[in-house]
Amino acid sequence: MQWTSWCLLEPELSLNAETLAEILNGGQTFRWNQTKDGDWVGQWSQCIARVRLDRRGIVEWSCPRKLKKQVASEIPHYFALDINYPAMIDQLPHRSDDVIADALVRWEGLRLLRQPLGETLLAFLCSSTKRITQIKIICETLANKFGEVVIDQYRALPTWAVLNELSESALRTCKMGYRARFIKGTANILAEQPNYLSGIETLSFPEARRALIALPGVGEKIADCVLLFGAGRLEAFPVDVWMLRAMARHYGLEGWKPNQVTHFGSAHFGPYAGLAQQYLFAGERKG
DNA sequence: ATCCAGGTATGCA
DNA sequence: TGCATACCTGGA
Numbered sequence: 001m002q003w004t005s006w007c008l009l010e011p012e013l014s015l016n017a018e019t020l021a022e023i024l025n026g027g028q029t030f031r032w033n034q035t036k037d038g039d040w041v042g043q044w045s046q047c048i049a050r051v052r053l054d055r056r057g058i059v060e061w062s063c064p065r066k067l068k069k070q071v072a073s074e075i076p077h078y079f080a081l082d083i084n085y086p087a088m089i090d091q092l093p094h095r096s097d098d099v100i101a102d103a104l105v106r107w108e109g110l111r112l113l114r115q116p117l118g119e120t121l122l123a124f125l126c127s128s129t130k131r132i133t134q135i136k137i138i139c140e141t142l143a144n145k146f147g148e149v150v151i152d153q154y155r156a157l158p159t160w161a162v163l164n165e166l167s168e169s170a171l172r173t174c175k176m177g178y179r180a181r182f183i184k185g186t187a188n189i190l191a192e193q194p195n196y197l198s199g200i201e202t203l204s205f206p207e208a209r210r211a212l213i214a215l216p217g218v219g220e221k222i223a224d225c226v227l228l229f230g231a232g233r234l235e236a237f238p239v240d241v242w243m244l245r246a247m248a249r250h251y252g253l254e255g256w257k258p259n260q261v262t263h264f265g266s267a268h269f270g271p272y273a274g275l276a277q278q279y280l281f282a283g284e285r286k287g
Numbered sequence: 288a289t290c291c292a293g294g295t296a297t298g299c300a
Numbered sequence: 301t302g303c304a305t306a307c308c309t310g311g312a
Contacts, residue, residue, distance in 0.1 A: 027293065128294035134310065135293085177308030182295080219295045240293040257302090258294095281293090 002065040013059040015109030022282045028229045030136045047071045088272045099250040103279035120230025124222045141174040163187040182217020228274040237265035237273040246284035
């Protein structure tokens, strides 16, 4: 396959290799893999792209020639280059909170990708009690078995319409176990209510969260992940076991329940709590 | 080998 | 409302 030459992402994104790995392979997306030269290759919707750092630590990208037009127009949105990160980061309580202040330095340049809502929902429905590597394998298997070819061996994740045509046992061949029932149930609802997902974008945060939780297999944690990673709702503060550990350690919240921690997070970090969550999460995984 | 994982739904106090 | 327990199974 023919790839375009490398170009800089604009406006420029400056970060170190560890932070780039955290963005692409830290658990917000499951569709990026590192090649032997250290480049990253990833997919979202009908896009395929490569990403790497230049000598100065600035992110550059390339894509299959045939997709140049589409990827060029979508990649700025995907990497949220139109979002004013310095302004958002400045609204986090870094002046009074050394934990977040340190994390902002340690993971400078960390950001939330803006992923397609349907794909984000699918990936996180597969995520319960699974490690990142396993979630990636499930997504890859789903794409390989049931996804549409984009180019050559690259296949997109199956659409919800396609998923709705599959049997639970067909889904189980993708190594997802009991999660197949949830995907089947959700696919059924989305097929009967074609505007369900797009409608979520128009709802207030609490309403959107409730609408997601109404889907089988979606609880509070997955709903918050879908809102944060797939709907640009930066006030979402997903709390999983990692975040429970991080918040217990840094803020003395030993023994708190997940929804108590969610409440603490939004009260303490404010409208961009999800961004703070991402910084703390990176630190908890990597120390 | 065998154990457990980035949760959710369900049933029972 | 709150807390156990089952649910699948691949990969560490």
